[in-house]
Amino acid sequence: MKKLLLTFFVVLCFAFVSFAAEILLEEPVIVTSAGQSPGALQFTVVAKMVSLDYKFDKLYKAEDVDMSQFKTFVIVVGASGKGLGAAGIDIEVEINRVLALAREAKDNGLKIVICNLEGASRRGESSDKIVTTLAPLASVYFVKSDANEDGFFTNLSEEAGVPMATFEMTVGLKDVLAQYFGK
Amino acid sequence: MKMKAIVVVLLVLATAALGSFFRPDVRPGYGVTGIGWLSDYFAPLKGTNMDTPIYFMDSGVEGPTFLLMGGTHGRELSGTTAALVFIENVVVTKGRVIVMPFSNISGVSIPDETGKALHFIQVETKSGPRFLVYGDRRTDPADQGIPDPMVFKHAQSGFTLEDGTEARNLNRQYPGVADGNPTQQLAYAIIEMIKAEKVDFNLDMHESGTPDKYIDERGNTRSGSSLAYTLVCHPDALEIGAVAIMEIEAFYGVSMKLEESNLGYRGLSHLEIRNATGSLSFLSETPNPGQDSWRKVYDVINDPDYPLKHRVGLQLQIIQSLFNAYEMLMGETVLVTGLPSYNETMENGLFIYLN
Ligand SMILES: [Zn+2]
Numbered sequence: 434m435k436k437l438l439l440t441f442f443v444v445l446c447f448a449f450v451s452f453a454a455e456i457l458l459e460e461p462v463i464v465t466s467a468g469q470s471p472g473a474l475q476f477t478v479v480a481k482m483v484s485l486d487y488k489f490d491k492l493y494k495a496e497d498v499d500m501s502q503f504k505t506f507v508i509v510v511g512a513s514g515k516g517l518g519a520a521g522i523d524i525e526v527e528i529n530r531v532l533a534l535a536r537e538a539k540d541n542g543l544k545i546v547i548c549n550l551e552g553a554s555r556r557g558e559s560s561d562k563i564v565t566t567l568a569p570l571a572s573v574y575f576v577k578s579d580a581n582e583d584g585f586f587t588n589l590s591e592e593a594g595v596p597m598a599t600f601e602m603t604v605g606l607k608d609v610l611a612q613y614f615g616k
Numbered sequence: 617m618k619m620k621a622i623v624v625v626l627l628v629l630a631t632a633a634l635g636s637f638f639r640p641d642v643r644p645g646y647g648v649t650g651i652g653w654l655s656d657y658f659a660p661l662k663g664t665n666m667d668t669p670i671y672f673m674d675s676g677v678e679g680p681t682f683l684l685m686g687g688t689h690g691r692e693l694s695g696t697t698a699a700l701v702f703i704e705n706v707v708v709t710k711g712r713v714i715v716m717p718f719s720n721i722s723g724v725s726i727p728d729e730t731g732k733a734l735h736f737i738q739v740e741t742k743s744g745p746r747f748l749v750y751g752d753r754r755t756d757p758a759d760q761g762i763p764d765p766m767v768f769k770h771a772q773s774g775f776t777l778e779d780g781t782e783a784r785n786l787n788r789q790y791p792g793v794a795d796g797n798p799t800q801q802l803a804y805a806i807i808e809m810i811k812a813e814k815v816d817f818n819l820d821m822h823e824s825g826t827p828d829k830y831i832d833e834r835g836n837t838r839s840g841s842s843l844a845y846t847l848v849c850h851p852d853a854l855e856i857g858a859v860a861i862m863e864i865e866a867f868y869g870v871s872m873k874l875e876e877s878n879l880g881y882r883g884l885s886h887l888e889i890r891n892a893t894g895s896l897s898f899l900s901e902t903p904n905p906g907q908d909s910w911r912k913v914y915d916v917i918n919d920p921d922y923p924l925k926h927r928v929g930l931q932l933q934i935i936q937s938l939f940n941a942y943e944m945l946m947g948e949t950v951l952v953t954g955l956p957s958y959n960e961t962m963e964n965g966l967f968i969y970l971n
Pocket of ligand 1: 689
């Protein structure tokens with residue numbers, strides 16, 4: 434059954450490869466959450482499927498991370514009251530934490546991915562504020578389609594002239610990773 | 617107030633004296649290998665309306681033990697019904713499943729206090745007419761036997777809720793109190809059972825309002841329930857939950873939201889069961905139109921957008937997908953036959969799966 438499930442995911446993914454990456458991303462990858470929803474952990478579940486070389490902590494702090502060790506910084510955006518409550522932080526503290534990491538990443542020449550993995554359920558005021566705050570630093574957007582029904586991510590991507598990849602289902606992120614990381 | 621208390625005491629005594637407790641209609645299939653009572657693990661429940669039957673489905677083959685809970689909240693019909701479908705159809709071929717279809721049977725024994733759905737809803741099954749029970753969210757005040765506090769306070773922490781009636785909400789009282797009020801004792805008994813049976817993982821099935829937008833009395837558009845279509849996981853169980861909902865979305869077309877237990881919100885099953893017993897805990901929410909306070913009329917069985925077969929089918933699929941994900945991350949799992957998938961439930965209808 435274990436193999437069966439994995440095979441399902443593999444088979445499924447071939448059906449969705451329908452675009453070419455406009456930029457190439459490199460490993461190793463550092464992943465964090467912005468907003469403490471479980472989306473960042475979901476990202477790592479998919480990343481394992483393509484054997485992406487990544488390190489993940491949902492609460493990385495800029496002062497504790499050596500960004501020069503990495504080539505790509507993935508920020509999985511999703512504001513969750515439950516998650517922020519569990520971490521004992523408010524949204525402003527969270528935005529400042531991630532912004533400091535992103536600036537450090539930029540200074541070290543990393544490409545920065547802003548990812549919405551949980552779709553419309555993470556398109557509230559707080560999640561949107563995180564995205565717009567980080568937008569000037571974005572190299573590429575990975576977005577679940579139903580989060581972009583109002584064109585929010587399309588506008589950001591077009592304004593900044595950076596590419597955006599979308600996927601219909603969470604597991605579809607696998608194709609996006611495969612394309613952008615040349616897997 | 618005094619009068620009310622006396623009446624409550626008399627009611628409790630009368631109920632105890634008559635021994636007339638609520639007994640649900642459960643028609644076990646071949647997969648059930650034993651039936652017990654929650655009071656087997658905590659004797660004070662015996663002979664009260666808090667005691668509830670437990671169904672054992674043991675493959676006899678070594679493997680993990682899974683606990684399936686319905687009826688924590690009596691009006692959350694997809695949970696109690698999915699538990700019945702499991703008991704009446706499934707045969708476990710590896711490991712063991714324990715099903716407690718009516719976890720707070722006292723709540724199930726009274727009608728929904730919002731009062732719009734019938735307490736007993738007739739459906740047509742292969743054995744003829746049968747009634748599904750649509751109960752209340754909380755313990756019957758008569759069974760609780762003491763007035764609700766002004767403010768609810770969780771026994772093991774300083775956590776409080778403004779609404780004192782939450783003292784009768786099983787899913788605020790974990791891990792329970794042995795010499796506490798009846799709802800606290802119920803939670804305590806469930807924890808004792810999970811420890812004694814060495815339950816490896818568990819699912820507590822719930823329903824919420826629907827995600828439909830609506831217009832309130834002032835004419836403002838309000839968003840629907842953000843809880844609908846959610847799988848809440850203990851932080852230690854989050855990765856299993858993530859894999860499960862990915863499978864459900866990819867193969868059955870239903871997108872669910874993953875949530876992690878809020879460590880500051882105490883008394884909930886998905887947080888406290890893991891912390892008290894080690895069992896990996898999950899809680900599912902499907903959308904029940906009967907829980908939308910704004911709906912003037914509704915049909916909790918045949919709603920065009922959220923029919924019961926959709927909600928029960930999803931609960932059943934969550935169970936199977938959790939089994940699959942558990943195997944992927946833990947190495948082995950519970951194997952079953954006869955568990956209808958989401959698609960099978962949608963195609964065949966729900967009631968052919970009730971005996
Ligand atoms: Zn509930």
